[in-house]
Amino acid sequence: MVLLTVVTATPVHAADNGSWAVFPTPPAGTATPGPGDRQYFYLESAPGRVVSDRVSVVNLTDQPKSFRLYAADAYNTPRDGGFALRTVDQKMTGVGAWAKLNVSSLTVPPRTRADIPFTISIPSTAEPGDHPGAIVAVETSVEATTQQGGLAVGVKRAVGARIYLHVTGQSVPALSVDAVSVDRSAPLVPGFGASRGTLHYTLTNHGNVTLHPNVEVVETGWFGSVYHRPPTSSGIELLPGQSVQLTLALPAPPQFDDVSVTVKASDGSTTAQGRTDYLAVPWLVVAVVALLLAGLGVWLRLRAKGRRVHRAGWRRRREPAGVTA
Secondary structure (H helix, E strand, O other), X not given: OOEEEEOOOXXXXXXXXXXXXXXXXXXXXXXXXXXXXXOOEEEEEOOOOEEEEEEEEEEOOXXXXXXXXXXXXXXXXXXXXXXXXXXXXXXXXXXXXXXXXXXXXXXXXXXXXXXXXXXXXXXXXXXXXXXXXXXXXXXXXXXEEEEEOOEEEEEOOEEEEEEEEEXXXXXXXXXXXXXXXXXXXXXOOOOOOOOEEEEEEEEEEOOOOOEOOEEEEEEEEOOEEEEEEEEEEOOOOEOOOOEEEEEXXXXXXXXXXXXXXXXXXXXXXXXXXXXXXXXXXXXXXXXXXHHHXXXXXXXXXXHHHHHHHHHHHHHXXXXXXXXXX
């Protein structure tokens, strides 16, 4: 059964795109979640049990809208760590596979909210820990088209209400910092241009709980500290089993130094670090100095050789003439 409720155009504090919103069903008598209401689903259960709840889809426009509903697993986008959701045609292994909605499609009248019951049947073999996902509403009409591989592909908008499902059991936080490297650019001649550096590193959650890592960066060289960024929030919800590739601009990297870079990540319950080195050398200056030294060496050798020839000739001129019979 789907309950339809007429709503007014009050601000929506959950996932919305200005035209419709999806959120946990608020208390009776309210149109949308208030500041004290749930913005996301926070659910907890032991393996082998079923949890029930209701999700709301509200149409904020003056026209009816039709939607397809499905449950999705969540993941981190590799490049920036954003909270993303699997599409309906992708394989689901967590919440997306365990959740079942009472309806899979519906049409919501203008300025109306639909409340849809759903259940999540947690397998008895489910691993303990966090299983993030969402209930997603996809508008059935095509909003726009884009070109992919020479074909016109229809674009449909979707909005999801996040689900943070925790399966009880032993929590195992585990984190690693991998693939630490530095890209560096510097002027050919020190002092004639800016030196720039970009730090690259990967954070991987090897555990079964969501992490919110802080990241500290330490650079040291021949002459002591080069740069230190104290522990700073990465701003990422690092989901279990996910990896995120991150970058950081390094201010004023040295132009002549042997630098060691250490990246430390910590969530309070787990800590990890990775390391790399880079050699900052003004190679044009080094090449010019090497050429000058090589030229000086050639000149000194030629000069020494000339002196030996001069001395040998001087000795021959001073030798007495031989007596003949």
